[in-house]
Amino acid sequence: MPLTRLQVTNEPFPAGEPDVQRTSFSLDVIGRFLCSTYDEATTNPDFDVVVIGSGMYGAYCAAKLYSESAIEGRRPLRVLVLEAGPYLVPEHGQNIPDLRLTNPFRPPLDTFSKEAQQTRNLVWGIGWRSNEKFPGTAYCVGGKSIYWGGWCPRLQPRDLEQWPSAVREYLLTEPTPTRNLPNRLQSPSRASAYKAVEYEIGVRPADDFVFDPVSGPKNPPDQIGLNAALKARLEAALGVLRAAAGGTTLQEIKDPPIAVQTQSNVSGVFSPDKYSSLPLLMSAVRSAEVATSGSTPQASNFNRRLFLVPNAHVSRLILPGVTRDGAEMDGYRVSGIDLFVNGQRKFLPIKPTCTVVLALGCIESTRLALESFPTAPDLNGDQIMGRNLMAHLRFDFRFQLNRRDFAAWVQTEKGKSLMAELQIASFHLQGDTRDGRFHLQVYARK
Numbered sequence: 001m002p003l004t005r006l007q008v009t010n011e012p013f014p015a016g017e018p019d020v021q022r023t024s025f026s027l028d029v030i031g032r033f034l035c036s037t038y039d040e041a042t043t044n045p046d047f048d049v050v051v052i053g054s055g056m057y058g059a060y061c062a063a064k065l066y067s068e069s070a071i072e073g074r075r076p077l078r079v080l081v082l083e084a085g086p087y088l089v090p091e092h093g094q095n096i097p098d099l100r101l102t103n104p105f106r107p108p109l110d111t112f113s114k115e116a117q118q119t120r121n122l123v124w125g126i127g128w129r130s131n132e133k134f135p136g137t138a139y140c141v142g143g144k145s146i147y148w149g150g151w152c153p154r155l156q157p158r159d160l161e162q163w164p165s166a167v168r169e170y171l172l173t174e175p176t177p178t179r180n181l182p183n184r185l186q187s188p189s190r191a192s193a194y195k196a197v198e199y200e201i202g203v204r205p206a207d208d209f210v211f212d213p214v215s216g217p218k219n220p221p222d223q224i225g226l227n228a229a230l231k232a233r234l235e236a237a238l239g240v241l242r243a244a245a246g247g248t249t250l251q252e253i254k255d256p257p258i259a260v261q262t263q264s265n266v267s268g269v270f271s272p273d274k275y276s277s278l279p280l281l282m283s284a285v286r287s288a289e290v291a292t293s294g295s296t297p298q299a300s301n302f303n304r305r306l307f308l309v310p311n312a313h314v315s316r317l318i319l320p321g322v323t324r325d326g327a328e329m330d331g332y333r334v335s336g337i338d339l340f341v342n343g344q345r346k347f348l349p350i351k352p353t354c355t356v357v358l359a360l361g362c363i364e365s366t367r368l369a370l371e372s373f374p375t376a377p378d379l380n381g382d383q384i385m386g387r388n389l390m391a392h393l394r395f396d397f398r399f400q401l402n403r404r405d406f407a408a409w410v411q412t413e414k415g416k417s418l419m420a421e422l423q424i425a426s427f428h429l430q431g432d433t434r435d436g437r438f439h440l441q442v443y444a445r446k
Contacts, residue, residue, distance in 0.1 A: 041307035055143020058359030059281035085139030142278035202261030317372035
């Protein structure tokens with residue numbers, strides 16, 4: 001049989017076929033099937049919720065609003081997600097072998113400089129100007145959820161004191177479920193929202209990715225693994241600090257609350273590895289599209305309940321008939337959204353009952369709120385717009401221990417030898433001070 005050469009062209013797809021774009025290397029199937037154009041999404045602008053940002057919080061929020069509102073007895077909601085950046089990858093970058101997606105932590109940039117006007121590492125940019133240098137944030141579908149390190153400790157009681165009581169109770173109270181939960185969430189008791197999410201993102205079980213080679217039933221009686229040995233050393237050091245004058249702000253040593261899962265809890269289901277909320281949003285968007293797939297494209301867009309529009313950068317929320325300075329804050333409702341879609345300015349009107357969710361990063365959400373809502377300079381003691389921020393700052397410190405000295409300590413204190421094979425260990429130490437909370441993430445390998 002003679003060899004026939006495949007002719008690849010850039011001609012449009014035949015009528016009835018999906019309008020998937022062809023690049024020099026690939027077919028943009030996921031981008032096309034996940035995202036919609038602004039015109040497609042706003043064929044029917046009657047949305048119940050508009051979520052600004054598709055990162056860790058925005059993607060999760062939108063997916064849950066879509067799926068949970070479809071439960072019997074509830075009114076299904078129509079949800080629109082606006083994302084300033086393009087589609088990049090379908091899940092956490094570390095789950096894709098050797099992709100090497102990285103965040104440009106160094107150097108932080110002068111936000112007024114020419115370099116700050118350009119994206120770095122494909123999608124990292126700075127959307128504001130300030131007197132503080134900053135490395136930028138990820139402008140892409142999934143946001144920093146496809147880059148983050150996965151460390152996910154619970155908020156501390158002092159953090160939650162500042163939260164509305166209804167939210168605090170929702171997070172911590174074990175509810176009476178309206179539907180069956182997975183078995184692992186029913187025993188020994190029903191799960192609070194916090195616990196349910198911890199299972200969902202892989203924080204529980206706490207350390208399923210750390211395998212101590214001597215913790216199983218064939219534990220050699222004269223050896224100890226690195227994870228157990230490091231915990232013993234940390235507990236000993238913490239005891240010394242507690243006994244010292246003034247004590248210590250450090251609390252107990254806990255298993256690492258890392259949102260990564262290497263073992264599936266359900267037979268036949270692959271483990272999700274490091275967590276990103278993007279696959280959850282992808283599943284919800286596809287469910288919404290499939291639910292209307294039997295109709296014409298126009299009817300499908302009109303009736304669909306969930307859309308994701310990329311390259312749609314929101315610049316301001318519009319409040320009608322208010323002055324920006326010195327105005328009363330009560331009773332304002334957003335009537336529209338100013339945004340730029342692929343560089344072109346658009347205006348999206350929204351109905352009075354529509355909820356707008358700011359799910360951007362801490363700085364960008366605050367900038368948008370302060371830009372959009374009027375402030376009252378004479379009421380500085382009463383208003384909290386731009387004041388009730390909570391941010392997580394990270395600093396890395398590398399250190400080395402003398403393995404021989406550490407093994408000698410293990411032999412003296414535990415009466416066992418340190419296992420010689422390659423191992424990793426990880427622990428979480430929470431701290432609490434008058435000025436804020438902090439925690440130490442301790443990793444070790446040998």
